[in-house]
Amino acid sequence: MLTNYVEKVLAMLEVEVRRIMHDRTELYTRAVQPILWIGVFAPVMEKLRVVPIPNVTYMEFITPGVLVQSITFVSIFYGLTVIWERDLGVLNKLLVAPVSRSALVIGKALSAGVRGIFQSLIIILLAELLGVRIILNPFYLLLAAFLVVMFCAAFASLSIFIASLLKTRERFMGIGQAITMPLFFASNAIYPIALMPNWLKAVATVNPLSYAVEGLRALMITGDLATVPLDFLVSFIFVAITIVIASQTFNRIIE
Amino acid sequence: MNSVISVKNLVKVYDKVVRALNGISLEVQEGEIFGLLGPNGAGKTTLVRILTTQIPPTGGEAFILGKNIIEEADKVRELIGYVPQEISVMTDLTGYENMLFYSKLYDVPSSERKRRIENALNLVGLLDKANVVVKNYSGGMMRRLEIAQAIINYPKILFLDEPTIGLDPSGRKAIWSYLSQLMEEHEMTILMTTHYMDEADMVTDRLAIINFGKIVAVGTPSELKKSTKLESVTIVSKLHSNEVKKILSSLPFVKQVYDEEDGKGVTAYVENAEEAVVEIISLLKENSVNVESLSMNKPTLDDVFLAYAGTKLEETTSALEARKIRRTMQRMR
Ligand SMILES: Nc1ncnc2c1ncn2[C@@H]1O[C@H](COP(=O)(O)OP(=O)(O)OP(=O)(O)O)[C@@H](O)[C@H]1O
Ligand SMILES: [Mg+2]
Numbered sequence: 229m230l231t232n233y234v235e236k237v238l239a240m241l242e243v244e245v246r247r248i249m250h251d252r253t254e255l256y257t258r259a260v261q262p263i264l265w266i267g268v269f270a271p272v273m274e275k276l277r278v279v280p281i282p283n284v285t286y287m288e289f290i291t292p293g294v295l296v297q298s299i300t301f302v303s304i305f306y307g308l309t310v311i312w313e314r315d316l317g318v319l320n321k322l323l324v325a326p327v328s329r330s331a332l333v334i335g336k337a338l339s340a341g342v343r344g345i346f347q348s349l350i351i352i353l354l355a356e357l358l359g360v361r362i363i364l365n366p367f368y369l370l371l372a373a374f375l376v377v378m379f380c381a382a383f384a385s386l387s388i389f390i391a392s393l394l395k396t397r398e399r400f401m402g403i404g405q406a407i408t409m410p411l412f413f414a415s416n417a418i419y420p421i422a423l424m425p426n427w428l429k430a431v432a433t434v435n436p437l438s439y440a441v442e443g444l445r446a447l448m449i450t451g452d453l454a455t456v457p458l459d460f461l462v463s464f465i466f467v468a469i470t471i472v473i474a475s476q477t478f479n480r481i482i483e
Numbered sequence: 484m485n486s487v488i489s490v491k492n493l494v495k496v497y498d499k500v501v502r503a504l505n506g507i508s509l510e511v512q513e514g515e516i517f518g519l520l521g522p523n524g525a526g527k528t529t530l531v532r533i534l535t536t537q538i539p540p541t542g543g544e545a546f547i548l549g550k551n552i553i554e555e556a557d558k559v560r561e562l563i564g565y566v567p568q569e570i571s572v573m574t575d576l577t578g579y580e581n582m583l584f585y586s587k588l589y590d591v592p593s594s595e596r597k598r599r600i601e602n603a604l605n606l607v608g609l610l611d612k613a614n615v616v617v618k619n620y621s622g623g624m625m626r627r628l629e630i631a632q633a634i635i636n637y638p639k640i641l642f643l644d645e646p647t648i649g650l651d652p653s654g655r656k657a658i659w660s661y662l663s664q665l666m667e668e669h670e671m672t673i674l675m676t677t678h679y680m681d682e683a684d685m686v687t688d689r690l691a692i693i694n695f696g697k698i699v700a701v702g703t704p705s706e707l708k709k710s711t712k713l714e715s716v717t718i719v720s721k722l723h724s725n726e727v728k729k730i731l732s733s734l735p736f737v738k739q740v741y742d743e744e745d746g747k748g749v750t751a752y753v754e755n756a757e758e759a760v761v762e763i764i765s766l767l768k769e770n771s772v773n774v775e776s777l778s779m780n781k782p783t784l785d786d787v788f789l790a791y792a793g794t795k796l797e798e799t800t801s802a803l804e805a806r807k808i809r810r811t812m813q814r815m816r
Contacts, residue, residue, distance in 0.1 A: 317567035320532070
């Protein structure tokens with residue numbers, strides 16, 4: 229029963245990997261913006277000396293933040309692809325197959341995770357070339373990958389939930405930007421929380437993005453793992469809640 | 484006879500106002516090709532979507548091979564195959580990859596996957612295109628791939644929602660020759676929707692005419708055509724049409740006589756044109772009427788539709804259909 233469930237989720241992930249293999253251009257075009265942040269914005273901002281952590285450049289400081297912003301963007305559009313697949317009939321066919329609704333949602337959510345991993349690899353590689361020193365500890369990197377997958381799955385599920393409310397592509401279009409940009413700026417992605425005015429501090433502390441950034445920053449840049457358990461816990465709660473909500477509302481997309 | 488699909492008083496109301504199905508009941512027998520014929524918005528797709536467990540009905544119930552479509556949806560899904568109205572292949576993958584994905588979703592054992600996929604692709608004539616990305620397929624090829632996908636689990640019942648929409652006549656013919664081959668190899672029942680009259684006439688064993696969410700007639704194509712009682716005999720002669728009409732009206736089985744619109748000839752409506760024509764000829768001979776030509780007209784499904792739904796199907800659909808085909812084709816890109 230459970231193996232069957234897992235096999236079907238894996239089949240969906242395999243499709244995602246095959247899709248990425250057939251068309252890699254999207255991975256590259258989506259890497260452009262992060263590289264501008266890391267390669268152009270960061271060197272200029274370096275002069276302000278806002279980074280409180282010793283031996284970490286501003287470029288290194290924002291790399292995890294920019295990475296998280298990029299994968300948020302990738303994931304928040306999964307709901308749109310679900311609407312798109314409904315309009316095409318692909319979704320109808322999935323719903324008729326002997327697969328449970330929650331396996332479909334988890335499959336979609338983890339597909340976002342798969343794409344997020346590929347996207348992260350490209351960004352990390354380019355960041356290295358730009359002079360960012362990433363901690364090359366396989367155990368740390370594995371934990372980082374795990375965090376990336378949880379985070380992408382959470383945003384993809386959130387996106388599926390939004391899709392079940394909006395139902396049409398047109399209405400969904402603007403939503404991606406409207407959600408990701410505020411979350412990005414109201415987080416510790418490109419400046420330390422300590423520098424924020426109080427109201428923004430409050431927002432940043434409840435912003436799940438901050439925890440993903442904090443965790444990745446610890447695992448990839450600083451190596452100081454003190455905050456990592458909390459970062460994982462928050463991300464796990466975030467993904468669990470969003471998956472449950474998305475599974476409950478998934479059927480409404482098709483109605 | 485075994486009823487494999489049993490539908491009882493099904494009602495579907497969308498958004499609390501759109502009454503898409505208004506009390507549908509029907510039985511589909513094992514091994515037959517059952518057609519649902521109706522104009523745009525009649526509720527064909529809605530019925531198929533309910534029977535394939537995608538959406539719940541607002542009222543009524545339905546059984547697939549004895550399984551309740553709501554309470555036993557999981558079991559129903561294992562028994563059916565489905566081709567949606569929209570083109571539903573994943574265009575960014577190859578044909579083989581599409582098949583592989585569905586073979587996994589449908590629990591085809593890994594040892595059998597390759598063989599079954601190749602068989603199915605071979606059956607629909609796509610084996611040599613298996614490793615081509617589906618984007619590069621034609622509309623007909625995509626449809627054939629979808630059929631191959633839908634039969635990967637050897638379903639007992641295959642639901643086809645407008646399987647040939649947007650295809651040219653040769654594409655349509657190809658689909659049906661593959662499907663009939665399939666039905667020979669596996670015991671299968673097909674429920675299909677269409678609004679192509681000729682197709683419904685040719686391929687279905689029985690069909691239901693559906694209009695405004697209601698079934699207005701059910702039967703074999705020939706039963707339905709007979710039931711309209713619209714067979715006729717048209718006679719062209721030198722004699723004045725009023726004279727001919729008078730002679731024909733004297734026959735007990737002639738229901739009505741009309742002048743042809745072009746003024747050349749008289750048409751008599753009868754129940755059975757083949758039987759009537761013999762008596763008509765002898766009667767005209769007796770009255771020494773010089774017959775120039777004589778023709779028998781059988782009703783078409785168009786006439787059936789006209790008789791039961793009060794409108795001509797072709798007129799109500801042609802413009803809408805053109806738009807729908809265009810939409811389907813756009814989505815495929
Ligand atoms: N998801 C939906 N929400 C609201 N109304 C719907 C929905 N789907 C269909 N309808 C409406 O229900 C009615 C029946 O639609 P349906 O798609 O079942 O017809 P159809 O016979 O398949 O038509 P077509 O030949 O165009 O495919 C139509 O009036 C349609 O507008
Ligand atoms: Mg339809």
